[in-house]
Amino acid sequence: MKARKDVLPPLPDIGGPAQPLLTVRGLTKHFPLKSGFLGRASGVVQAVDDLNFEVRKGETLGIVGESGCGKSTTSRLVMALMAPTAGEVLFDGQVVGGRELPLKEYRRQVQMVFQDSYASLNPRLTIEESIGFAPEVHGLARKDARARARDLLAAVGLNPDQFARRYPHELSGGQRQRINIARALALRPRLVILDEPVSALDKSVEAQVLNLLQDLKAQFGLTYIFISHDLNVVQYMSDRVLVMYLGRVAEVGPVGAIYAAAAHPYTAALLASRPSMDPDLRRTEPPLTGDPPNPINPPSGCRFHTRCAFAEPVCSITVPPLHPAPAGQSASCLMVVPESGHSRAPELAA
Amino acid sequence: MTEPLVHVRNLNVRFVSRDATVHAVNGVSFDLAERESLCILGESGSGKSVTLRALMALNPPRRTQLSGTVRVGGHDIIAASERKMADIRGSTVSMIFQEPMTALDPVFTIGRQIAETVMRHEGLSRGAADARALELLELVQIPSAKRRLAAYPHELSGGLRQRAMIAIALSCRPRLLLADEPTTALDATVQIQILLLLRRLQEEMGMGVIFVTHDLGVAGEIADRVAVMYAGKFIEEGPVRGLMRSPLHPYAQGLLGATVHSGLRGERLTTIPGAPPNLERVPQGCAFAPRCAHVEEACLPRVPEFRSPTPGHAARCVRVPQAA
């Protein structure tokens, strides 16, 4: 067994610990909308617009935002499941899809877990077939793929003898999500994108899966991108947090800085929208009114200005750049950009 | 003594099919006073939605067996004919649902869906009902209400759809509003708006409200009292503060402990091992016993009675002390 050459060895670190595992530069995705006579383009959904961020080795980057903010598009772009309109993704310093890092090789290194645990499993495959499928496609012998599947079942806390031969419909939602996690780990990836992995689960099961994710991260030396609409879960899981609004980064930085001293008014409003767990501290006023606008033809300038309490005329003209904020994060708000023309902008440091 | 708005005693709901009988609700009893708000907290399959629907006999008609006593606003719901129920629904008691996209008819305008309820119960003319629909859209704070009357559900955002749903439910000034996870499908900044709107409308209109949710935060924002459901039973009931600060039942403690909130970073989450029981058989004894860390012999022979250490707060657990 040991003598056999491992066709799917653990993946090597290339750039060293200082090199970000994932670098996203100017990533943009626009979907043209067709309608009108003979299908002229009548509008553009700016799903993701000029996105820049890094994911460091061994960290968990949380991505939060409401519907239409582009978090799912972002994950699909990072997974190279769709082609970007502009921009590029670098993995450990290498351009994804370039000569050094072809897509097939990249997809071994990055795996994804989705919200819907049932839809992401082939109903006609047994659990061990599902988990062993990708390793087999990548050249592992069937016997070894099955053995790996059983090891992974044990790693996600399911008894292999009991579960290996079952089918997805025989399992509960929490068990299926464990299977999905095991399947994502089958190729020994370095980066796992978790897209709302616990949103469909009950609270008691959610806690089990979150604990499991923390354990696996330590055990396999993983890096996570954790996408969720639940701010408490993101706070619990993440080292750094990226807040998205209508396809752009509103704020990004260490979890402590963002949750303690949000620099972007949208982040502050989002945090203040969490129901209080204390009946004596009930909210009295909603932090924001209305729904997030439609990403088709979004507002000009700062996209948040239509709902922002601090908006001034300059906000509808100038697109705020991502700028360092006092607590250590970066925010794209004219109120943190010196001399931006906003009355609350800081003085230019001497 | 006047009768409470809702009076439920030993409610049982069974779903019967050829393959199996599911005992979804097993002996639920509670009262709700006028203007009071109760939150039923539980995980999927606990029977919380089924209980809620039983209050207006809205579970699937031919498969559902109801027994026990359910009185709402003085009406006997279990004995009522379908015809009588149709008069009660929408006027005395009405309901809002989790997913406003599927709960609204896609091919009728919002205005029409509100107006038809008013016309049905209050016999208003089409014109008067349309005028009422406009007032209601303004009441639930839908901007450009007049234009929105002619909108179809798919033309509205999620938050506006849920507001329209609330407008329909409130159109005939019900005494009791039932809400089945009304904010679960909404974005965070919209969820809080809807919760605050419901709280304000409840105060203004003086309704009793029963919320069903799996979200402790929602309960904390809106409830006067909370009941925790497990395997078709209320296992704990009490005032919102007492229950959220010092839950009595091990399951309620586990549920609160498993809920992620700020300040838990770096700590390991407490979990409840195992899974809820299969309700094709009514569990003998305490249904939570197989998952409970404190299980003892007294838990098994029969379902523990409610024990109440402080007034108004009680749990079905043998370990809870009974105040004299």
Added chain:
Amino acid sequence: MLLYLVRRVLYAIPIALAVGLVCFMLVQIAPGDPINAIVPADAPQEVVEQVRRDYGLDKPLPIQFGLWISRVVQGDLGRSLATGRPVTADLVSAIGNTLMLALVAAGIGFVMGSILGTIAAVFRGSLLDKAAVGFAAAGVSIPHYWLGMVLVVLFSVTLNWLPAMGAGPGGSGSWAWDWEHVKFLILPAVTLSVIPMGIITRTVRGVVMELLNQDFVTTLRGKGLRRGGIALHVVKNAAPSVLAVMGLQLGYLMGGSILVETVFSWPGTGFLLNSAIFQRDLPVLQGTILVLAIFFVVLNLAVDLIQTALDPRIRRA
């Protein structure tokens, strides 16, 4: 909405032209020289050439097609080879007869199908449901010429209640909506209605059953609407998909069942097609198929427009 309508009508024109081309090519593809069907086999060569010129058969195909289309647009479909009469005249009377039969059959089939389907869906799993489903399956599977003959044996031969064939005592020319004439219509219409009835029953049952499981029906019950009020919502939701199937069925019925019209000697398009095929009467064949195909195109367009008008979710841009 108007823009959408104009666009849909414009889209229909190339489809109609393509249909015309196929019909035109029918004559060219058919084995043998069409000229042989016109002139006697022993006619001298000059006569053949003369006829060829008269019919324009000596010109290149695209020109022939252009000439043919321009005549068709003016309502001239040529003359029947068999009778020498203008095809248009024969066709108009045949289409009138088939239309009458088809509409009556569709009326019976659609109304009965909708009723049976709704009953089956509302009482799902009951004996009523099983009976309706069985009836629908039988309707779709029983060969209708056979059913027609059985009905003739039963009601014409044995009971002598209804006439077995023809379109009225004086032929189709003197049709009137009185019992003397209508009784000729009953047996063929009932025979023809059985298939659409079965298909509509199944469709309505499926659509209504799905709708009754939708959340919004629970909302409607929760608002206190009674059965009638809920039915209104279900009908409006079901209408687009049911109408689409009905339109298609009406199209098939307009094709006139060759077999049913032959069994009952009903002078419609099916009957016309049947005789044209046996007599190799190409102009008649061509004209009939063209008109029926155009009818199908128009019917599809109409169904599309009605669907768009009924369902606000379909974009009207």
